[in-house]
Amino acid sequence: MEGIEEANSEKKLNEIYTALYITDVVSEEVKDQHEVRQMEVQWKVESNLESIEFNDIFKARNASKKPRTVMTKGIAGIGKSVAVQKFRLDWKDGRANKDVDFIFLLPFRQLNLFIDNKISLYDLLLTFHPQLRGIHDVELLNNAKIIFILDGLDEFKFPLKFAGASMTNLRNPSTVDVLIVNLVRATLLPSALIWVTSRPAAAHQIPARYVDRWTEIQGFKDKEKKQYFRNKIHDETIAGYLLSRIENSRHLYIMCRIPVFCWILATVILKKGAKDKDDIPKTLTEIYAHFLLIQCTRKEQKNEDYEDQDVLKTNKDLILKLAELAYRQLEEDNILFREEDLEECRIDIHQDLEKSGMCREVFVSERLFSKQRVYCFVHLSIQEFMAALFVVYSFSTGNFEVLKSLDMEGQTLHHLLQSAVRKSLQSRNGHLDLFLRFLLGMSLECNQKLFGSLLAGMQESKESIKHTVQYIKDSLSKRNQSTERCMNLMLCLLELKDSSLQTEIEAYKKSKKILSPALCSAIAYMMLVAEETPDEFDMMSYNTTDKGRLRLVTAVRGCKRGRLVNCGLDKISCKTISSALESESCSLKELELSCNDLGDDGVQELSNGLLHRNCKLETLRLASCNLTGSSYKLLSSALEQPESNLRELDLTNNNLTAEGVQLLAKSQLNKLILAGCNLTGDSWRLYQLSSTSHLIHLDLTNNDLGEPGVDKLSEALSHHNCKLEILKLSGCLVSEKACEVLVSVLTSKSTCLKELDLSYNHTGHSGVSLRSKLQQRGCQVIIDPNTEQWMEQWMKPGLQKYACELSLDIYTAHPELKLSEDKRSVTKGEEEMDYPDRPQRFDVCPQLLCAQGLTGRHYWEADWSGPEVVIGVAYESLERKAHGASCKIGLNTVSYGLWCEGGQLSVRYNLNKTNVPVPKFDCSRIGLYLDWPAGTLSFYAVSSETLFHLHTFHSRVGDPPHPGFPEPLYPGFWLQDGSTVSLRQVT
Numbered sequence: 001m002e003g004i005e006e007a008n009s010e011k012k013l014n015e016i017y018t019a020l021y022i023t024d025v026v027s028e029e030v031k032d033q034h035e036v037r038q039m040e041v042q043w044k045v046e047s048n049l050e051s052i053e054f055n056d057i058f059k060a061r062n063a064s065k066k067p068r069t070v071m072t073k074g075i076a077g078i079g080k081s082v083a084v085q086k087f088r089l090d091w092k093d094g095r096a097n098k099d100v101d102f103i104f105l106l107p108f109r110q111l112n113l114f115i116d117n118k119i120s121l122y123d124l125l126l127t128f129h130p131q132l133r134g135i136h137d138v139e140l141l142n143n144a145k146i147i148f149i150l151d152g153l154d155e156f157k158f159p160l161k162f163a164g165a166s167m168t169n170l171r172n173p174s175t176v177d178v179l180i181v182n183l184v185r186a187t188l189l190p191s192a193l194i195w196v197t198s199r200p201a202a203a204h205q206i207p208a209r210y211v212d213r214w215t216e217i218q219g220f221k222d223k224e225k226k227q228y229f230r231n232k233i234h235d236e237t238i239a240g241y242l243l244s245r246i247e248n249s250r251h252l253y254i255m256c257r258i259p260v261f262c263w264i265l266a267t268v269i270l271k272k273g274a275k276d277k278d279d280i281p282k283t284l285t286e287i288y289a290h291f292l293l294i295q296c297t298r299k300e301q302k303n304e305d306y307e308d309q310d311v312l313k314t315n316k317d318l319i320l321k322l323a324e325l326a327y328r329q330l331e332e333d334n335i336l337f338r339e340e341d342l343e344e345c346r347i348d349i350h351q352d353l354e355k356s357g358m359c360r361e362v363f364v365s366e367r368l369f370s371k372q373r374v375y376c377f378v379h380l381s382i383q384e385f386m387a388a389l390f391v392v393y394s395f396s397t398g399n400f401e402v403l404k405s406l407d408m409e410g411q412t413l414h415h416l417l418q419s420a421v422r423k424s425l426q427s428r429n430g431h432l433d434l435f436l437r438f439l440l441g442m443s444l445e446c447n448q449k450l451f452g453s454l455l456a457g458m459q460e461s462k463e464s465i466k467h468t469v470q471y472i473k474d475s476l477s478k479r480n481q482s483t484e485r486c487m488n489l490m491l492c493l494l495e496l497k498d499s500s501l502q503t504e505i506e507a508y509k510k511s512k513k514i515l516s517p518a519l520c521s522a523i524a525y526m527m528l529v530a531e532e533t534p535d536e537f538d539m540m541s542y543n544t545t546d547k548g549r550l551r552l553v554t555a556v557r558g559c560k561r562g563r564l565v566n567c568g569l570d571k572i573s574c575k576t577i578s579s580a581l582e583s584e585s586c587s588l589k590e591l592e593l594s595c596n597d598l599g600d601d602g603v604q605e606l607s608n609g610l611l612h613r614n615c616k617l618e619t620l621r622l623a624s625c626n627l628t629g630s631s632y633k634l635l636s637s638a639l640e641q642p643e644s645n646l647r648e649l650d651l652t653n654n655n656l657t658a659e660g661v662q663l664l665a666k667s668q669l670n671k672l673i674l675a676g677c678n679l680t681g682d683s684w685r686l687y688q689l690s691s692t693s694h695l696i697h698l699d700l701t702n703n704d705l706g707e708p709g710v711d712k713l714s715e716a717l718s719h720h721n722c723k724l725e726i727l728k729l730s731g732c733l734v735s736e737k738a739c740e741v742l743v744s745v746l747t748s749k750s751t752c753l754k755e756l757d758l759s760y761n762h763t764g765h766s767g768v769s770l771r772s773k774l775q776q777r778g779c780q781v782i783i784d785p786n787t788e789q790w791m792e793q794w795m796k797p798g799l800q801k802y803a804c805e806l807s808l809d810i811y812t813a814h815p816e817l818k819l820s821e822d823k824r825s826v827t828k829g830e831e832e833m834d835y836p837d838r839p840q841r842f843d844v845c846p847q848l849l850c851a852q853g854l855t856g857r858h859y860w861e862a863d864w865s866g867p868e869v870v871i872g873v874a875y876e877s878l879e880r881k882a883h884g885a886s887c888k889i890g891l892n893t894v895s896y897g898l899w900c901e902g903g904q905l906s907v908r909y910n911l912n913k914t915n916v917p918v919p920k921f922d923c924s925r926i927g928l929y930l931d932w933p934a935g936t937l938s939f940y941a942v943s944s945e946t947l948f949h950l951h952t953f954h955s956r957v958g959d960p961p962h963p964g965f966p967e968p969l970y971p972g973f974w975l976q977d978g979s980t981v982s983l984r985q986v987t
């Protein structure tokens with residue numbers, strides 16, 4: 001086979017070798033983070049993971065010490081064996097690793113053959129490298145610089161037991177598994193370097209403590225995919241056509257990162273190219289079926305047109321014998337066969353193998369050992385394909401005897417497929433995953449046609465396919481399924497051309513069931529490979545845990561609008577998002593990351609993507625993300641890029657410094673939201689901001705600008721550059737006097753302004769006058785009723801202006817909650833109060849609500865003491881009589897809560913729990929700010945007059961401009977025994 005068999009000719013290997021993308025830092029300790037990135041690279045290999053030159057695999061990186069043992073993982077056919085051969089060849093040709101004395105390549109598939117005998121490491125090396133015979137002094141090996149390459153751990157049939165006794169002597173015989181264990185744990189040849197390769201599911205057989213570096217082969221990047229096909233298909237037209245077809249199909253495009261798949265596809269296309277280029281096979285089964293036909297015609301009908309059915313008829317016997325061999329050996333987990341194995345399947349080594357005009361290339365003889373010949377299929381995936389063919393054929397001819405090991409519970413196709421799914425799920429190393437995909441593919445009527453008379457006996461199968469699809473979906477929902485298994489099951493559905501997949505993903509969204517992290521990985525992957533993806537991806541519509549959400553992040557690159565609000569995103573998620581932004585094919589234009597504690601580290605990661613020339617983002621929302629000064633520096637450098645597309649930025653509820661404002665002033669933004677950013681009248685840069693020629697919409701809601709601020713803004717508004725059309729100064733301490741300044745500026749010259757929001761200020765008569773004057777010029781001015789009552793209230797600084805009067809509602813109080821006379825304080829004791837039964841009373845949960853259902857903007861504070869309390873809000877529909885999560889504040893979709901317990905604080909909504917950073921001061925006073933129309937609820941720890949932002953929830957039930965909460969919200973509390981909560985008078 002190309003790259004392996006023919007590469008016995010080294011020239012061939014140098015010719016066909018196309019650069020592989022190998023990445024670092026895939027340690028088991030960061031497995032979760034890795035899985036996210038793993039999917040990321042599966043989508044498009046152009047991720048921001050650093051790549052490694054494989055010849056440098058043993059070099060120290062980032063000041064760490066040189067690794068002794070390197071594990072390289074990679075899925076089937078990704079190029080592990082080719083990579084290690086090229087590594088050895090480059091060394092042999094003096095192109096790399098010149099200081100190394102010996103490289104010993106020991107493929108596990110061949111090591112299997114030694115398992116029955118005891119052999120010393122020295123003799124084992126002699127068997128593989130007879131040239132060593134001249135070296136009698138074993139000490140020489142001990143002192144030499146040696147690299148052992150142990151290729152294909154997944155193909156080793158025997159467990160590696162690392163707890164066994166050590167051996168140190170090269171000449172002492174032992175079983176080959178013991179030799180490997182001692183090499184890896186450095187008791188044998190401690191100074192030798194070890195490179196192990198494996199398919200992912202089997203890599204864990206070497207404990208993480210013995211592995212110094214984890215790497216992964218990710219396959220071909222885009223450039224290399226193209227290069228591979230151009231090298232392989234010399235006809236420019238066919239190559240160009242194939243590449244454009246691949247680029248148009250997400251599924252094919254993703255598959256083509258896998259070299260073996262490229263090879264098979266190229267072989268098929270080369271043969272079909274002249275004949276039938278409009279019909280590019282798409283699923284794995286289709287492609288391998290075509291490949292089989294081509295292999296069969298290689299010898300006898302080179303370059304001649306052939307009829308598929310004739311080929312199958314002529315070669316039926318041999319195909320079936322090979323298929324039987326493939327299946328029998330797969331059952332045993334065998335990939336190398338001896339002559340007796342072939343004879344058992346009636347394969348005549350001389351005739352059939354010689355003849356293999358039909359299948360010659362499917363076999364390779366490895367005459368490694370003088371006494372025995374061993375064979376294998378040219379690639380394991382072809383054995384997996386042939387094995388599936390044997391199973392389907394046997395089933396179609398009613399030969400159930402040979403299918404005994406599948407433990408079928410009946411004799412229908414559904415029973416067959418179901419037992420195959422079950423078996424593959426039980427497999428320890430995933431060795432039946434690909435087999436299963438082929439088996440399912442072959443059970444489709446449309447694919448059976450490809451096999452003509454071979455599968456003529458198959459019955460109508462639609463019902464069975466329906467049952468099987470359901471069985472796979474049920475298996476996917478099981479909580480203990482690993483990511484790899486889930487992924488394979490999803491790919492099985494693709495192979496079955498199951499059109500309900502998208503509907504299924506929608507059903508997962510609506511389902512009350514908690515989606516496991518593994519299922520989330522699979523869902524994200526499927527969203528990426530789906531030919532049609534939704535315009536919007538809203539993370540909160542999936543019912544899962546933080547871990548699940550981290551896995552879902554990858555899906556963001558497949559849509560135009562990504563909403564990842566309140567998702568507990570961290571630095572790693574930002575890296576994933578960033579690499580999406582860098583990708584040429586990512587169409588993300590709107591990204592909402594509000595209410596995640598990203599901090600400066602998160603923005604640092606994000607800025608790589610924002611700075612990238614491929615970034616197409618137009619809108620970025622980072623409200624309540626705890627950003628500080630350095631975040632603004634990073635953001636502004638991204639915004640200043642001439643090619644930046646970003647036009648809308650929301651920084652609501654972050655602490656924005658004057659320097660931050662100055663930085664943003666240089667941007668090309670059209671819309672900037674700086675609500676609640678702690679700006680004051682002294683933030684003199686405001687002038688700069690509003691006089692930039694790009695800005696059309698500026699929202700400064702809830703900043704204490706006062707007169708000095710309005711003065712500066714007025715100056716900006718009179719600037720000839722100012723193009724502002726919407727200006728929001730709601731809750732900005734705009735007094736009547738300050739408003740007069742606005743009147744004089746805005747009425748003295750022409751203005752672009754179309755909307756001016758002056759609500760929650762005391763603008764008095766000037767406000768009324770401004771409104772009528774600007775109305776005539778086509779500008780809408782929003783002001784509050786001009787009443788004395790509110791005058792004082794709206795001119796209070798900060799959130800105090802929204803202070804509201806609350807009282808505890810005794811009719812909702814649990815019987816063990818004792819209220820104070822003034823209904824502003826509550827304590828949980830053990831004694832039951834004599835409260836009358838009420839439908840609104842909490843019977844089980846020690847909880848109560850306030851009497852006021854809030855809409856509009858409101859601020860209130862509560863003091864708490866005791867072991868544990870929950871402070872939050874709930875809709876009236878919160879359950880009162882039930883046990884469990886449906887009635888407790890914060891554990892369902894109808895309430896939000898801050899849990900205060902000992903020194904810890906966490907916020908909860910439904911399944912989401914986010915620990916919030918605890919400030920240094922005592923957190924016994926909590927402030928809550930509800931902006932009901934905007935759909936935000938913020939929690940603060942209050943110390944003297946300072947508010948420390950803890951967390952903001954964002955409800956986006958409706959679409960802008962009315963995004964807020966759907967119903968009034970009632971403040972409420974849950975108390976543990978001995979705890980007290982008191983509502984404070986906010987002045």
Ligand SMILES: Nc1ncnc2c1ncn2[C@@H]1O[C@H](COP(=O)(O)OP(=O)(O)OP(=O)(O)O)[C@@H](O)[C@H]1O
Pocket residue numbers: 001002003004016017018019020074075076077078079080081082083152198199259260261263379380381
């Ligand atoms: N770098 C490469 N350049 C060109 N072709 C490649 C490259 N790597 C792999 N191939 C093609 O893919 C085939 C499979 O590669 P290889 O056997 O190395 O995969 P593998 O990762 O070892 O797979 P498995 O886990 O199934 O053993 C090769 O025979 C060759 O045709």
